[in-house]
Amino acid sequence: xxxxxxxLRLSPLAKWLLPRPVLRFLLLHVVGVNRQYxxxxxxxxxxxLEREILPWVAARFSRILFVGxxxxxxxxxxxxxxxxxxxxDLHPSTAVWGVHDHIVAPxxxxxxxxxxxxxxxVVLNGVFGFGVDRADDMRVVLKELHDALQPDGFLVVGWNxxxxxxxxxxxxxxxxxxxxxxxxxxxxxxFASETHVYDFYRxxxx
Ligand SMILES: C[S@@+](CC[C@H](N)C(=O)[O-])C[C@H]1O[C@@H](n2cnc3c(N)ncnc32)[C@H](O)[C@@H]1O
Numbered sequence: 288x289x290x291x292x293x294x295l296r297l298s299p300l301a302k303w304l305l306p307r308p309v310l311r312f313l314l315l316h317v318v319g320v321n322r323q324y325x326x327x328x329x330x331x332x333x334x335x336l337e338r339e340i341l342p343w344v345a346a347r348f349s350r351i352l353f354v355g356x357x358x359x360x361x362x363x364x365x366x367x368x369x370x371x372x373x374x375x376d377l378h379p380s381t382a383v384w385g386v387h388d389h390i391v392a393p394x395x396x397x398x399x400x401x402x403x404x405x406x407x408x409v410v411l412n413g414v415f416g417f418g419v420d421r422a423d424d425m426r427v428v429l430k431e432l433h434d435a436l437q438p439d440g441f442l443v444v445g446w447n448x449x450x451x452x453x454x455x456x457x458x459x460x461x462x463x464x465x466x467x468x469x470x471x472x473x474x475x476x477x478f479a480s481e482t483h484v485y486d487f488y489r490x491x492x493x
Contacts, residue, residue, distance in 0.1 A: 290317055291317060291318045291319070294313045294314065294317060294318050295318060299379065299380075302383070307383060307387070310383050311361065311383055311384075314358065314383065315358065320358045321358050321359055324357075324358065324359045327359065328359050330478075330481060330483075331478045331479075331481060332445070332478045332481050332483040332484075332485070333359075335476065335478070335485070336410075336412060336445065336485070337363070340410070340443060340472075340485065341363055341366050341410070342366055343471075343472075344408050344410065344441065344443070345366045345367050345371070345372075347408075347441075348371075348407045348408035348441060349371060349407055350371065350373070350405060350406045350407050350408070351367065351371060351372050351373070351406065351407070351408040351409070351410065352373050352374075352375060352397070352406045352408070352409045352410070352435065353372065353373070353374050353375075353410045353412075354374075354375055354376070354394050354409065354410065354411045354412070354414050355375075355376050355381075355411075355412065355413055355414050355417070355418075356374050356375075356376045356381045356382070356384040356385040356389065357381060357384055358384055360384060361383075361384040361385075364386050372386055373386060373388065373389075373390065373401070373406070374386050374389045374390070375389070375390040375391075375392060375394055375397060375400075376389070376390075376391065377391070377392060377393040377394075377418070378391075379391050394411070394414065394419070394428055394431065394432070395424075395427055395428060395431055396431075397431055397432070397435045398431055398434050398435055401435065403434045403435065404434075404435070404436065404437050404438075405435060405437075406435050406436055406437065406440060407436065407437045407440050407441065408436075408440060408441045408442075408443075409432050409435065409436060409440070409441075409442050409443070410443045410445075411428070411432070411442065411443065411444050411445070412443065412444070412445030412485075413445055413446075414428075415428075415444065415446045415450075415451065415454065416446055416447050416450035416451050420450075420451060422451075422452065422454070422457060422459060425454050425459050426459050429454075429459055429460060429463045429464065430462075430463060432463070433462075433463035433464065433490055433491070436490045437490070438490060438492065439489055439490060440489065440490040441467065441487070441488070441489060442464055442487070442488040442489070442490070443472075443485060443486075443487055444485065444486045444487075444488070445483060445484070445485045446483070446484065446486075447482045447483050447484075448482045448483075448484055449482045450482075455486065460488060462491070463490070463491055464488035464489065464490060464491055465488065465489055465491050466486075466487070466488060466489075467487040467488055467489050468489070472485075472487035473487070
């Protein structure tokens with residue numbers, strides 16, 4: 288069996304026992320898991336996230352939650368101080384791409400894993416439309432994120448306009464969040480020839 292297949296077929300226990308840097312190295316450099324994401328990693332919306340949004344939040348916020356981890360997001364942790372950045376994903380298989388205290392749970396359960404008001408920023412990119420797809424489920428996520436954030440907490444939502452209704456247009460943010468008024472993130476960020484957009488909100492006062 289080729290080494291690539293052997294690594295992918297390792298039992299969850301074996302993967303859990305391997306030190307994270309070793310497993311990451313094998314997946315990245317032996318299996319080559321990121322080859323399939325080369326185009327995704329170069330699109331303007333992804334570059335905006337990596338080069339503009341995340342550095343901006345890293346410079347301003349102390350406790351940032353990043354929702355949804357993948358082989359093409361593991362390096363985002365380098366933008367943050369230790370303890371500044373927390374990751375969460377419901378699939379155990381993606382934990383290898385999270386930080387050392389990564390949370391394996393649905394984002395709907397975040398307030399069981401950290402005290403309410405723990406975070407001052409949440410980045411929710413590629414989760415609406417990629418697991419949280421129905422308006423009712425999005426509403427639950429927004430309520431939990433509202434509770435997870437400090438007063439005036441900052442929320443970034445990245446989503447694809449062709450995948451579902453605009454959550455803002457159907458009023459899902461209304462009880463929980465208001466549009467951010469602080470430059471430079473006062474408007475929806477759009478990209479020519481892409482349907483991915485970013486929206487920026489502040490926690491609505493209780
Ligand atoms: C398209 S990927 C997006 C990854 C990353 N956030 C990004 O910026 O590209 C979607 C990820 O969100 C995770 N996800 C989907 N629904 C979730 C939920 N309810 N709670 C936590 N993670 C979820 C999936 O397991 C998957 O890893």
